[in-house]
Amino acid sequence: MHPRYDLGVHYYLRREYARAAEAFADVVRDRPDDGRAWSYYGICLAHLGQGPEAEAALSRAIGIAPANGEAWFHLGVARALREEWGEAASAYRRAVALAPTDMVAWHRLGVALAESGDENAAAVAFERALVLSRDVPAVPGLPGAIDRESDDAHDAEVGAREGGREAKSWLDLALSLLSLGEEEEAVAAYERAFTLDPDRAQHSLFRPMLRLLTVVEGGPETDLPGGPLDAAPSPPAPGPRPPGRRPEVG
DSSP states (O other): OOOOHHHHHHHHHHOOOOHHHHHHHHHHHHHTTTTHHHHHHHHHHHHHOOOHHHHHHHHHHHHOTTOOHHHHHHHHHHHHTTTTTHHHHHHOOOOOHHTOOOOHHHHHHHHHHHHHHHHHHHHHHHHHHHHHTTTTTTSSOTTTTTOOOOHHHHHHHHHHHHHHHHHHHHHHHHHHHHHOOHHHHHHHHHHHHHHHHHHHHHHHHHHHHHHHHHHHHHHOOOOTTTSOOOOOOOOOOOOOOOOOOOOOOO
């Protein structure tokens, strides 16, 4: 393993994409056939807004290892960052075909399909992500886990940071499902986010949105982890009416 590879991973997990890109650039310069390094170099460039360079790096990664689901996943992320939803969905489809148990890829596929206007296919992808979520630990590791030797402390650090990132993904999924009218599945996704990051979940838009939907539809309130839904704001109490003018007496 190139000594700069782990350093690149270290910066990538902290979203220090410029420093991560520098590290991965050193790796691919010394080891131009390292498909994993090209994949992470590409996703770092995508986060830095360097679209064409990111596509070139990710294409290089896929050319080296066409069956690398992680590279296809990164390609989907890169295209989603540019809001090229149809192209992102195509990449995510390849990712889930190569790694059919990758719940994060299924979720991202659902988002891309929903943004593309294919709500039926999006619902299927979201449902698949939910089914897979029941078979993973509370704090998942990296999607398409980085294949490297590392000590337990480093693995724990990766898991914790990735858990925080995935909480946001599950909240996005919950809101998407709620907008599609899939309330039960939306609540399940929210509960998953709450397991990963309770504070982020409680302060998200999901609770007030679900409360608003409940008030509009007049149905029973849904129990969520973290306590009852915030009460809907009551209209201000009417103040005393000003006395009307007395009719003039002629």
